[in-house]
Amino acid sequence: MRYYYNRKATADESCRLKISELRKDDMLSSGYSSGTRIWSSNRTDKKTIIGVAVDITDDPHAMLIYSVTDRDGKRTDYDYQISLVTTLCNFGGVRYWFGCPYCGMRVGVLYLPPSENYFRCRHCNNLSYHSRNRCRIESWGETSRQIERLQSEIKRWTWRGRFTRKVRRLHALERKMGMLSGPITARMEKFKARLR
Numbered sequence: 001m002r003y004y005y006n007r008k009a010t011a012d013e014s015c016r017l018k019i020s021e022l023r024k025d026d027m028l029s030s031g032y033s034s035g036t037r038i039w040s041s042n043r044t045d046k047k048t049i050i051g052v053a054v055d056i057t058d059d060p061h062a063m064l065i066y067s068v069t070d071r072d073g074k075r076t077d078y079d080y081q082i083s084l085v086t087t088l089c090n091f092g093g094v095r096y097w098f099g100c101p102y103c104g105m106r107v108g109v110l111y112l113p114p115s116e117n118y119f120r121c122r123h124c125n126n127l128s129y130h131s132r133n134r135c136r137i138e139s140w141g142e143t144s145r146q147i148e149r150l151q152s153e154i155k156r157w158t159w160r161g162r163f164t165r166k167v168r169r170l171h172a173l174e175r176k177m178g179m180l181s182g183p184i185t186a187r188m189e190k191f192k193a194r195l196r
Contacts, residue, residue, distance in 0.1 A: 008128040060084035
């Protein structure tokens with residue numbers, strides 16, 4: 001795997017607070033409710049516990065309580081409010097969103113990257129996705145694995161004179177593989193020319 005020292009932090013490695021999880025745990029239906037969220041990182045095996053209290057009576061908001069430990073081992077406690085914004089649904093009722101504490105944008109997920117201290121939206125934290133940080137060779141390898149997996153799943157190539165959905169997906173992946181392999185082979189040829 002190729003490592004970039006100046007790459008953007010990703011949303012995948014950040015602690016996420018989703019409004020859908022609060023709705024699923026029935027925290028947005030009554031006046032006041034509280035609970036905890038546990039988030040574990042796949043890469044560092046580190047767990048983060050966040051206390052969340054939601055009050056939707058007069059001024060809808062969520063209260064976050066958590067601690068952040070920096071590199072020196074200094075622990076800092078955080079306790080602040082995040083506003084909840086509502087939109088009307090077509091068939092009645094309301095839908096809740098987080099209001100980003102930094103820019104005020106209406107979002108469904110707030111992120112706490114490893115290098116930050118406050119939950120903010122993906123744009124304010126300048127987060128990317130892991131798939132955007134991959135180099136061409138990693139994308140090429142992933143695409144070739146998808147092609148192999150899809151070829152083993154295909155049982156019927158045509159139905160009523162047309163290609164099946166899996167075959168059309170296979171053709172799209174093969175076209176993508178052709179687009180990715182062009183620059184990779186050109187780089188390999190330049191590298192071979194340097195070795196001569």
